[in-house]
Amino acid sequence: MARHGGRGWHGRVFAAAVGVTAVAAATSAWTAQAGPFSGHAGAGASAHASSPAAGAGRAPVAVSIVHASDKGARGVNITIDDGPDPVWTPQVLQVLKDNGVKATFCMVGTQAEAHPDLVKAVVAAGHRLCDHTVSHDTTMDKKPDSYQSKEILDAAGMITKASGGVRPMYYRAPGGAFTPYSRHLAASQGMRPLGWNVDSKDFERPGIAAIIATVKGEVPNGPTILFHDAGGDRSQTVAALREILPWLKQQGYSFGFPVR
Numbered sequence: 140m141a142r143h144g145g146r147g148w149h150g151r152v153f154a155a156a157v158g159v160t161a162v163a164a165a166t167s168a169w170t171a172q173a174g175p176f177s178g179h180a181g182a183g184a185s186a187h188a189s190s191p192a193a194g195a196g197r198a199p200v201a202v203s204i205v206h207a208s209d210k211g212a213r214g215v216n217i218t219i220d221d222g223p224d225p226v227w228t229p230q231v232l233q234v235l236k237d238n239g240v241k242a243t244f245c246m247v248g249t250q251a252e253a254h255p256d257l258v259k260a261v262v263a264a265g266h267r268l269c270d271h272t273v274s275h276d277t278t279m280d281k282k283p284d285s286y287q288s289k290e291i292l293d294a295a296g297m298i299t300k301a302s303g304g305v306r307p308m309y310y311r312a313p314g315g316a317f318t319p320y321s322r323h324l325a326a327s328q329g330m331r332p333l334g335w336n337v338d339s340k341d342f343e344r345p346g347i348a349a350i351i352a353t354v355k356g357e358v359p360n361g362p363t364i365l366f367h368d369a370g371g372d373r374s375q376t377v378a379a380l381r382e383i384l385p386w387l388k389q390q391g392y393s394f395g396f397p398v399r
């Protein structure tokens with residue numbers, strides 16, 4: 140997809156990956172976040188984050204970019220970006236189910252809006268939602284705060300509406316294009332900024348073996364691993380996950396969610 144066409148954004152990927160890891164103090168908010176959003180879902184609703192009536196469903200979380208797993212030192216976080224997609228998301232869900240793995244899906248707002256059934260399927264399977272903006276602009280860190288705000292809050296509304304009221308628990312900037320402003324905004328909405336440590340490079344379709352080798356080689360770097368379920372033919376991703384997930388288990392890793 141054109142928005143991923145350039146390789147330049149991978150530089151920012153690294154910048155995001157090496158961000159400070161901090162443990163969220165607000166761990167007690169997890170269950171509240173996972174529950175149905177009882178407020179008025181929709182893009183406009185998100186603008187009132189700071190009002191006292193915002194409620195526990197959007198209790199603030201830490202603003203730093205998280206990489207840690209709630210499963211501790213031998214935990215890994217599987218993260219799946221850019222969907223949902225009618226062809227690939229069901230296949231990814233099946234692989235995860237076959238391996239008993241829960242993952243975090245970073246969804247693009249327009250994709251969520253177009254495929255609410257898939258968003259609901261992701262939630263029903265016990266996975267978590269992450270806001271990946273409306274239009275996946277990897278240069279949004281160069282744009283005005285007002286633009287960043289709209290991209291993030293509108294996507295949160297679209298994802299929440301599509302899910303039937305379950306709010307995204309994380310925010311991942313496209314290409315890692317975080318700004319201090321966007322991190323604070325997301326955190327104020329209960330969405331922990333989410334980085335990654337291992338880019339499987341699956342988006343570039345380097346071949347199944349290459350994807351597997353990248354993950355195996357880089358998983359010592361940190362627990363959060365990046366895959367994609369949209370943006371083109373993801374058959375390599377699906378095939379690679381079929382091998383990687385059992386391998387990780389054999390290595391003694393357990394599968395968790397990013398710390399909030």
Ligand SMILES: [Zn+2]
Pocket residue numbers: 220221271275313314
């Ligand atoms: Zn993305």
